[in-house]
Amino acid sequence: MTNNGRKIKIQVQNLTKRFGDLLVLNNISFNVYEGEFLCIVGPTGCGKTTFLNVLTKLHPATEGDIYIDGEPANPQKHNISFVFQEPSTMPWLTVEQNIRYGLEVKKVPEEEIKKRLNQVMELVGLKDFRNYYPRQLSASMDQRVVIARAFAINPDLLLMDEPYSQLDIKLRYYLEDEVIRIWREMKRTVIFVTHNIEEAVYLAERILILTPKPATIKKEIKVDLPRPRNFADPEFVNIRNQVTEMIKWW
């Protein structure tokens, strides 16, 4: 099966997750295609973070399975980057050392590390701050370190969990454009979780709308608009309204 001729990158099959008696994910199945930018929207507490945690094997699935390139997902084998909902720079490492972390864990040769470091630091505009500690950075710069660290390993799969929800609107717009730019430049597969509808429509090639807990997929919406997208474009507004309509229960 293909989507615009693209290969399946991730296959989620009948995924169910319970915490004790609490059913959080209810028999979810879907595919993500190679190089796709997929947004997942759903109400607070519906299980979005839980889904990503199961996907990365931080939590075991109760039932069902997740495959990356046809193999069961395994962080030690697959290149996965996870941008968490909370700040996740290591305060004891400089900007550069933080960005190196994933590369070093993956035992990338030093030459290659240097090359990639320069590339991603250029990309997120942190070159002049390489020796700063996170404490010395603003919230948005800190977030850019996390994004640079995530991109540096050339992830097969990049997971972003409401990465911008803590930031003010101006920074959010800026970093949304930035993540799109980096995504297009590096051609990675991205799953971006948000509960901001406008953000989802602005970023996604495809949006999965989840139901409240226990989460299943309520609807899938393709967003086939040219970039950069315009919030005022009637087409854009149309899709946004369509998504909003789907999730009246907010």
Place this chain on the structure above:
Amino acid sequence: MATRIVAAPGKIRSKNNSLVWLSAASLVVFFIIWYGLVESGIISKALLSPPAEVLTTFISKFSNRAPDGATLGAHFKTSLTLALTGYITAVVVGAPLGLLMGWYKKVDSIVKPIFEVIRPIPPIAWIPLAILWFGIGLPAKAFIIWLSAFVPSVINSYAGIKLTEPVLINMSRTFGATNWETFLRVGVPSALAMVFTGLRLSLSSAWMTLVAAELLAATEGLGYMIQMGRTLARPDVIIVGMLTIGLTGAAMAFILERFEGKLAPWRRS
């Protein structure tokens, strides 16, 4: 025994000049009151020596063996060697043990029951047993000091690594790091501040216990010197011993703090 209160690192350096003056003034007032109490006869000179006499004794004790049998330097060296030997061997074992206990549930289950029983026993309560086992020589004292320094270094490292941000552990794991790698590269550095708190508490605990141990069983050392001062009714010798103990403790804490600043540059402002 050891006080559990630790000054936040960095707060000690005050850039404010008026605060420095305040500290100086407080010291001056302290000495004036001391001087006044003794010179006015409110406190007898047989009980408390005036500041000048303490200073004279302090200087003379650098070369003079009288009245307690050794120079201040010899006492100091004996005590310091003993304290550092006990301290270093204790934290070298204690800090890693605490870190491992805090990270690996299995290690925790094995060590915790024994540790929890040993932990509330004050180090000096071990003195009788230590003397029974090792006699009154150096090994007995080293053993007690080792225990006194061991306990805080374990507890603080343990508590520190338990506080590691879960999101950082998850970050490391999603990059594919092994548990051991995550322990070394995320758990340990994130616990470092608390490990250092443990090292400071261990040091003051070791130093205090040392004096207690020497009061009971020694032929040389600062604790022994104080004890001899009492026997010989020489308050000046007692005070010189006490001041040396106090100044050394403060100096060691200071050195450790500088060392921490070197090891943890991300916390410097």
